[in-house]
Amino acid sequence: MTAVAPTRAPAARPHPRRTLRIGGFSTTYRRRQVAVPLLALLVLVLAAAVSLGRGDYPIGVLDVLRVLVGAGDDTQRFIVLELRAPRIAVAVLVGVALGVSGALIQTFARNPLASPDILGVTGGAAIGAVAVIVLGGTTTAGELLGGLGLPTAALAGGLLMALLVFGLAWRQGLDGYRLVLIGIGLSAMAQAVVRYLLTRSTIQDAAVANVWITGSLNGRGWDQALPLAVALLVLLPVSLALGRVLGALQFGDDTARGLGVRVPLAQAVTVVVAVALAAVAVSAAGPIAFVALVVPQIAVRLTGGARPPLLAAGLLGALLLVASDLVARTVLPDSFPVGVVTAVVGAPYLLWLLVRGRRRSTL
Amino acid sequence: MTALETSTAAVRLAADGVRLAYGDHVVVHDLDLQLTDGSFTAIVGPNGCGKSTLLRALGRLLRPTAGTVLLDGRAITSTPTKEVAKVLGLLPQTPLAPEGLTVADLVARGRHPHQSWLRQWSSDDEAVVTEALSWTDMAELADSPVDALSGGQRQRAWISMALAQGTDLLLLDEPTTYLDLAHQVDVLELVGRLHTERGRTVVVVLHDLNLAARYAQRLVAMKDGVLVASGTPEEVLTEQLLAEVFELEARVVPDPVTGTPMVVPVRRLR
Amino acid sequence: MAQRTATRPPAEARAPRGGLLHGAAARTVGLWLLLALTVTVCALSIAVGTRSIGLGTVWHALLDASTPGDETVIVRQLRVPRTLLGLLAGLSLGVAGALMQGHTRNPLGDPGLLGVTAGASFAVVLSIWLFGVSTASGYIWSAFAGALLGSVAVYLIGSSGRGGATPVSLALAGSSLSFLLYALVQAITIRETTALDAFRFWVVGALAGRDADVVVQIAPFVVLGLVLAMVNTPALNLLGLGEDVARGLGTRIWLARGTGLLAITLLTGAATAGCGPIAFVGLVVPHVARALTGPDHRWLVPYSGLIGVVLLLLADVLGRVVARPGELQVGIVLAVVGAPFFIVLVRRRKLATL
Numbered sequence: 001m002t003a004v005a006p007t008r009a010p011a012a013r014p015h016p017r018r019t020l021r022i023g024g025f026s027t028t029y030r031r032r033q034v035a036v037p038l039l040a041l042l043v044l045v046l047a048a049a050v051s052l053g054r055g056d057y058p059i060g061v062l063d064v065l066r067v068l069v070g071a072g073d074d075t076q077r078f079i080v081l082e083l084r085a086p087r088i089a090v091a092v093l094v095g096v097a098l099g100v101s102g103a104l105i106q107t108f109a110r111n112p113l114a115s116p117d118i119l120g121v122t123g124g125a126a127i128g129a130v131a132v133i134v135l136g137g138t139t140t141a142g143e144l145l146g147g148l149g150l151p152t153a154a155l156a157g158g159l160l161m162a163l164l165v166f167g168l169a170w171r172q173g174l175d176g177y178r179l180v181l182i183g184i185g186l187s188a189m190a191q192a193v194v195r196y197l198l199t200r201s202t203i204q205d206a207a208v209a210n211v212w213i214t215g216s217l218n219g220r221g222w223d224q225a226l227p228l229a230v231a232l233l234v235l236l237p238v239s240l241a242l243g244r245v246l247g248a249l250q251f252g253d254d255t256a257r258g259l260g261v262r263v264p265l266a267q268a269v270t271v272v273v274a275v276a277l278a279a280v281a282v283s284a285a286g287p288i289a290f291v292a293l294v295v296p297q298i299a300v301r302l303t304g305g306a307r308p309p310l311l312a313a314g315l316l317g318a319l320l321l322v323a324s325d326l327v328a329r330t331v332l333p334d335s336f337p338v339g340v341v342t343a344v345v346g347a348p349y350l351l352w353l354l355v356r357g358r359r360r361s362t363l
Numbered sequence: 364m365t366a367l368e369t370s371t372a373a374v375r376l377a378a379d380g381v382r383l384a385y386g387d388h389v390v391v392h393d394l395d396l397q398l399t400d401g402s403f404t405a406i407v408g409p410n411g412c413g414k415s416t417l418l419r420a421l422g423r424l425l426r427p428t429a430g431t432v433l434l435d436g437r438a439i440t441s442t443p444t445k446e447v448a449k450v451l452g453l454l455p456q457t458p459l460a461p462e463g464l465t466v467a468d469l470v471a472r473g474r475h476p477h478q479s480w481l482r483q484w485s486s487d488d489e490a491v492v493t494e495a496l497s498w499t500d501m502a503e504l505a506d507s508p509v510d511a512l513s514g515g516q517r518q519r520a521w522i523s524m525a526l527a528q529g530t531d532l533l534l535l536d537e538p539t540t541y542l543d544l545a546h547q548v549d550v551l552e553l554v555g556r557l558h559t560e561r562g563r564t565v566v567v568v569l570h571d572l573n574l575a576a577r578y579a580q581r582l583v584a585m586k587d588g589v590l591v592a593s594g595t596p597e598e599v600l601t602e603q604l605l606a607e608v609f610e611l612e613a614r615v616v617p618d619p620v621t622g623t624p625m626v627v628p629v630r631r632l633r
Numbered sequence: 634m635a636q637r638t639a640t641r642p643p644a645e646a647r648a649p650r651g652g653l654l655h656g657a658a659a660r661t662v663g664l665w666l667l668l669a670l671t672v673t674v675c676a677l678s679i680a681v682g683t684r685s686i687g688l689g690t691v692w693h694a695l696l697d698a699s700t701p702g703d704e705t706v707i708v709r710q711l712r713v714p715r716t717l718l719g720l721l722a723g724l725s726l727g728v729a730g731a732l733m734q735g736h737t738r739n740p741l742g743d744p745g746l747l748g749v750t751a752g753a754s755f756a757v758v759l760s761i762w763l764f765g766v767s768t769a770s771g772y773i774w775s776a777f778a779g780a781l782l783g784s785v786a787v788y789l790i791g792s793s794g795r796g797g798a799t800p801v802s803l804a805l806a807g808s809s810l811s812f813l814l815y816a817l818v819q820a821i822t823i824r825e826t827t828a829l830d831a832f833r834f835w836v837v838g839a840l841a842g843r844d845a846d847v848v849v850q851i852a853p854f855v856v857l858g859l860v861l862a863m864v865n866t867p868a869l870n871l872l873g874l875g876e877d878v879a880r881g882l883g884t885r886i887w888l889a890r891g892t893g894l895l896a897i898t899l900l901t902g903a904a905t906a907g908c909g910p911i912a913f914v915g916l917v918v919p920h921v922a923r924a925l926t927g928p929d930h931r932w933l934v935p936y937s938g939l940i941g942v943v944l945l946l947l948a949d950v951l952g953r954v955v956a957r958p959g960e961l962q963v964g965i966v967l968a969v970v971g972a973p974f975f976i977v978l979v980r981r982r983k984l985a986t987l
Contacts, residue, residue: 113808168976178979181741185975188912192968196961198833206833207826214819289816337823343816350809351790424877448883455877461738461928464873468929475871476883483867528882 033309036302040315047319048092051326052084086221091325091338092318093228094217094281095291099317100239101277102292103299103308107246108270109176115293116278118183119271122287123190124161125279126213128153129286130194133209134201150212151224155283161190162275174267215288215339217325224284231280238273239310246270250307288339290346291317297353320345372399375532375564376421376451380430383416383588390416391588393430400531403558403565405579407572407599409609413588414568415456415536421566422453422534434532448476452530454521456537460509466520467505470495473527495527499553515546522553526561533557535567539574547571551578576600576623584608600624606632653925660932663925667939671720674946678716679708682953683960686712714845719946719963721848721855722840722908725900727941728862730915731922731934732900735869736893737804740978744901744915746804747894751811752783753905757835758818762828770847772835773906777854780902786810788894803894838909838964840949851903858899859938865892866930873928911964913971914941920978 019026053059059067059076066072067080101116108114116122132153165186169179194213198206211218245266248256253263278292295317296308302316303309324341332341376398383391391413398404398421406414419425420432423439432439439447452473460469473495474488496502501523504512509520518538525533535554539547555578557563569575575582576596584592584599586608592599605613610632618625654660679695680686686694686704693700694708729744736742745751756779760766766775784807791806822829868889871879876886904911922936945963948970952961 113805168980171980181979182976185972185979189968189972192837192912192965195833195837196965199837199962203826203830207823207829210819210822210829214823289812336820340816340820340823343812343819347809347813347816350812351806419877422877422881424880444880444885445883448881451881453877453881455875458875458878461873463923464928468927469874472870472874473882475867478867 030303030305033303033305033312036299036309037312037315040312040319044092044315044319044322047322047326048088051088051322051329052080054326054330055079055084056329082221086225087217087325088322089222089225090220090228090284091217091321093225093232094285094288095295095318095321096236096314097228097232097277097281097317098288098291098321099295099299099313099315100236100310101274101281102317103296103310103313104239104242104246104270104274104277105292106296107250107307108267108274109180110250110252111176111180112297113293114176114180116274116282117287117292118180118187119275119278120161120165120183120186120190121158121275121278122282123187123194124164125154125158125282126194126287127161127190127197128155128157129212130197130209131157133212134197134205151227151283154286155279158279158282159275161186162279166271166275174264174271179271211337212286214337215282215286215342216337217285217328218335218337220285228280228284231276235273235277235280236314238269239277242266242270242273243310246307286337286339288321289343290350291320291342294346294349295320298349372401374398374433375400375435376566377433378417378421378430379433381417381420381427381432382429383413383420383425384428389428389588391420394588394590396583396590396593398532398564398566401558401562401564402581403555403567403579404581404583405567405569405575406583406585407569407575408585408591412585412608414585416588417585418453418534418536418566418568422451423447424453445476448528448530450530451532451534452525452528453534454525454536454538456540458521460517462508462510464509465506466501466509466512466523467492467496469509469520470501470505470524470527473524473529476528491529492527495523498526499523513546514542515549518542518546518550519553522550522557526557530563532564532566535565537568537570539569539571547574554578572600572626573618573623576625577618577621596624600626654927660926664932664935664939667936667943671939671942674943674950675716675720678719678946678950679712681950682707682712683958710845714843714848715840715949716946717845717848718843718851718907719840719949720942721851722904722911723914723942723945724938725855725858725904725941726911726914726945727918727922727937727939728859728934729897729900729904730917730941731919731930731937732862732865732869732893732897733915734919735873735930735933736890736897738873739804740920741916742804743912744897745811745910745912746807747897747901748783748787748807748810748814749780749898749901750783750905750910751814752779752781752786753777753902754818754832754836754910755779755783755814758821758828758832761831762821762825767831770844773847773850776906776909777851777902780905781898783810783814784894784898784902835909837962838911838967839962840908841960841962843907847907851907854899854903858896858903861892861896862900862934865889865896866934869893869930869934870928873930909964911945911967913967913975914945917971917974917978918944 018031049061049064053061053064057079059080063072063076064080067076072080098116105114105116105119106112129150132150165179165183168186169175169182171178198209201209245261248259248261249263249266249270251259256263256266281288296313299313299316300308303312320342321338324345325338328336328338328341374397378394378396380393380395381391382389382393394417396417406417408414416425420427423432423444426440434442434447434451470492471488474492477488478484493502496505499519499522501516501519504516504520509517512520522538538550538554542550551574554565554567558565567579579596581594582592582596582599583590584604591608592604600615602613602615605611605615605626612629612632614627614629615624616627617623654663676688676691679691680688684707686708690704691708694705695713698705698709726744730742733742733744733746734740753776756775757772760772760775766772787803787807787810790810791803818832822832868879868884871882871884872886872889879889880886901915918941919933919937921940922933926932926936945967948966949963952963952966955961
């Protein structure tokens with residue numbers, strides 16, 4: 001680890017860039033870009049540990065540890081390993097996926113208010129899921145949908161809608177602004193369709209659908225966690241590899257091209273990865289609000305870079321979701337969906353961002 | 364351009380101990396400036412010296428935190444804005460017109476200060492706009508949308524609007540930005556004619572010192588929000604002042620065409 | 634183009650241009666045609682429905698309340714109030730959209746951005762939950778109050794940052810506050826199934842099921858909003874040249890902005906109170922109007938109002954026809970029809986800078 005040889009007077013810079021060289025590998029980093037993810041990881045582990053013990057049936061820290069190493073009584077084992085651990089795993093995985101997805105989209109669109117919602121993922125997934133809930137069993141089409149299963153229908157709806165947004169926005173390349181606008185238009189349409197479906201259903205089905213739309217971890221288990229984990233194993237390495245290219249894309253298409261980036265390809269890969277991450281997250285837990293929107297902005301403020309850091313955004317997303325779930329399970333009554341907690345925390349934060357620093361309107 | 368300002372001409376626009384600030388950041392410090400009737404003044408200075416800020420205050424777009432701007436002896440901030448608009452016109456640096464707005468329509472909007480609810484479009488307005496269009500050679504392009512014009516034509520259209528407004532005073536913020544040299548000369552010729560043929564009192568913020576010396580009767584040099592020098596181009600554009608204000612080592616020679624001072628840069632002083 | 638100017642008398646050369654309709658004469662004719670179209674669509678809206686009624690029968694029912702038959706009741710008690718409500722809402726949303734886009738200088742400015750819709754939604758859910766209100770007419774005052782409070786809150790938040798209340802800061806504050814209010818709406822509807830049951834029928838946006846009282850209640854606000862809108866148009870033309878130029882030409886910026894905001898709030902609030910949230914009219918209609926009239930708001934605003942009526946009533950009639958014997962709410966039809974139009978707009982070579 002050596003400091004870059006200064007060509008001029010080594011004036012104090014706010015975030016000195018450091019270099020790491022191991023054999024043929026070399027990279028530069030800033031101290032906070034390493035410290036923030038490490039700290040986030042630490043707090044995440046702590047929060048998860050607390051969450052394992054808390055709930056309708058509190059279990060002491062020592063007992064939780066005992067269960068984790070293979071001991072403990074059957075009730076505790078069931079609650080920790082079969083109920084809480086998978087649910088927390090889903091929260092972590094969904095949080096990571098949404099955080100990284102949001103960071104990718106915001107960097108791509110050069111807009112701090114962009115999120116996967118506006119790529120149509122959420123709207124499409126909501127149509128798929130609500131259609132299964134509302135129409136399942138009542139019509140032939142509904143039976144077909146029902147046979148598909150809710151998560152699959154949501155995943156398919158999200159991906160199809162994103163494909164539609166993507167296809168309509170493509171005109172000899174992808175313009176971030178156009179993509180966002182078309183996403184907004186189609187999302188508004190999707191919302192109308194969902195609202196229509198809600199008026200056509202029984203009130204019981206509508207209530208179930210309403211919870212799904214809010215985003216919830218209730219009843220989620222290993223069935224959701226495993227597919228999510230597999231998807232993330234593929235998508236996360238691709239996202240992190242995109243990091244370098246994203247830095248160049250941020251300058252605008254022409255500059256990026258000048259820096260030697262194949263712009264259309266880089267854009268396409270970025271958007272596809274972001275959409276896939278959001279779609280698997282939404283199909284597992286429903287469209288949990290604000291995580292993808294707010295977490296990248298928190299991450300960029302903590303690390304002090306020029307764009308949302310992917311790793312930190314992922315870890316902070318997981319942290320936000322695990323903490324919100326803990327609040328939803330232990331503080332709020334009636335197993336309130338976690339989406340309400342993230343929205344009620346996230347919306348004021350967004351307002352505060354606006355009131356405080358109007359200057360940072362462009363990432 | 365030979366008519367030098369005389370001490371008998373009335374002061375139309377004056378800054379009296381004006382301090383200008385954005386938030387806590389003071390940009391212009393307690394500045395005094397008097398602009399007499401029929402004068403053509405160019406404000407020059409390095410980037411960030413506060414010249415555009417001063418112009419905004421003179422055009423009552425910015426309220427001073429101390430001191431006053433006086434228009435014909437009356438505080439401009441306490442004069443009804445529509446009355447000010449009949450006497451004082453201004454063009455910001457890069458004005459934007461809505462898509463599809465025609466030149467004729469743009470120029471017609473310059474008549475707003477002279478209109479009221481009952482009198483929305485008088486024959487007077489009609490005549491003034493027609494005249495403004497032909498005087499700026501824009502009659503041919505009257506039907507074209509402003510956004511379809513070239514940079515030079517667009518600036519002409521805006522000057523035409525300012526002419527239609529019919530004000531005695533006209534403030535222009537860097538009207539030559541983004542124009543090539545030929546169009547810079549073209550626009551300044553037009554502004555010069557506004558002064559000589561129409562007797563307008565003109566204040567213009569300019570970057571190009573040589574063009575400023577050529578067209579303006581009076582230069583005002585600013586640095587760090589302070590008025591450093593004011594006078595004829597010959598008085599202001601000295602090698603010593605260029606070193607002080609622009610940190611530039613330069614020769615000043617007579618312009619071979621007009622005889623006004625011409626700055627030939629040598630190198631940057633640090 | 635240049636040659637045409639040369640031969641044209643100067644008086645006509647001054648007439649504003651830029652849209653399909655050149656000159657004040659063409660625009661006046663266009664306005665009359667549009668009025669005729671509006672009347673036709675109104676007639677259609679009274680005649681067409683689950684049960685189609687001949688125009689002759691409609692005419693008799695309108696003239697004489699004592700004309701025997703079910704048709705008279707349907708026309709006078711259902712179709713006429715419904716059509717009048719559509720008329721007021723279409724006018725309001727079209728005009729509010731034109732004002733919003735003019736003030737924000739943003740072709741995608743939508744009156745819903747100012748927190749009006751979210752405020753109304755929140756207030757409606759609250760009134761269902763806390764006071765057990767359950768009829769469309771019952772929501773009207775809470776919806777209107779919510780709309781006003783929502784836009785006041787947006788204005789306070791939007792003007793609290795550096796640089797005061799600019800159209801951009803207002804739009805950002807509006808969208809953030811909407812997020813928060815919708816989150817609260819979601820929280821309440823999850824807890825209270827009865828609230829969800831009533832709210833889900835309000836939030837789609839519909840003209841059906843409102844009685845004549847609703848029309849009478851929102852009419853004064855619509856009229857006031859329309860008057861303010863017309864007063865605002867000359868200033869809006871100047872604001873289109875940028876705030877600096879507008880001030881230079883003698884506009885009092887705060888007065889012009891305030892008048893515009895008040896008009897937008899009254900109009901959108903009244904429409905939302907009457908029908909529930911209706912998307913896309915305010916967004917799409919001004920673009921159609923602009924294509925006809927060009928950027929002069931003195932024409933653009935009335936055109937937008939009438940086109941808004943035509944669009945809203947046609948969508949409502951369509952919703953009654955496609956899903957017989959039931960019907961599709963006008964809000965749904967408009968979203969499904971409006972979204973493709975919006976996408977075409979976005980895909981155009983370049984977006985209009987206003």
